[in-house]
Amino acid sequence: MAKKEYRYEEICRDIVAKKFAPVYIMMGDEPFFMDQITDLLLENVLEESERDFNQIIMYGADTDAASIINAARRFPMMSKYQLVVVREAQLIRDIELLSNYVKNPLMSTVLVINYKYKNLDRRKTLASATDKIGVLFESKKIPDYKMPAFISSFMQLRSVGIDGKAAQMLSDFLGNDLSRLSKELDKLALILPEKGAKRITPELV
CATH class of the missing domain: 1.10.8 (Helicase, Ruva Protein; domain 3)
Known part of the structure; x- marks a missing residue:
């Protein structure tokens, strides 16, 4: 049975309450909600003093699934969490390979994938695995x-x-x-x- 659709307000409330999912995949044609959720995670997951060693920002044009998995499998230094944010993930050619990590994620990593202006195929493993263990959020334009x-x-x-x-x-x-x-x-x-x-x-x- 498919997980319920996550609402933007719900996700924001959980982040502010420090209830983090191990994986967030945000996709769809409305970038505003993705940017807002990502900014909220950047503000809330780590204290400012923890960010130098535990915050990694990657860009889809410059990376691949293996590099993201390697980053996500690191353990945090002097912090409860590490935060890995992947912007413009729609440019990653082998993005489906991230499912190898998402099926068994490190609970001390918060992995955030911004997949803008497109949707992942929900029938494939990456979307379905994220739906089971994390937050799969489709950001839609508001009529x-x-x-x-x-x-x-x-x-x-x-x-x-x-x-x-x-x-x-x-x-x-x-x-x-x-x-x-x-x-x-x-x-x-x-x-x-x-x-x-x-x-x-x-x-x-």
Whole structure:
């Protein structure tokens, strides 16, 4: 039986609560969620003092499955975890060979694979093994009609309220470009009062 689909908010909550999976594979046509989850892992898995020895960032164009497996099988130095992040993993030609590691991962390694603008074949071993032991997250574009509700929940994560009309105005203006939306919401959050309930109104937009 297939594992349930992971929701973005769920994954973020677990990371902030320091509940890490041994493997994260993020794939799909919406890079925004992948970047946000990866940044959250970079902030939360290791303390700043542990990063020099225990954080490895690799790029798909410059690496292969064997190099990633070798990195992932290292043990951390003076830390509970090591973090291995692979960006642009869609450029790795032999990516399916990572299944040899994912079937039996090192629990002291957090391996993060960003597979952008494409999806792995869920029938193959890499996707199915990740689904059993880690987090397999498909990052999908949000349809325009769902954007106002997404904007409301996105601001809720930041402890900021937003009026329905303001959410609709932002959606009409920005479409479903989430990177641009995030920048605009950051700007709006800056002009809110420091004390009291924070809420974005149509007048502010």
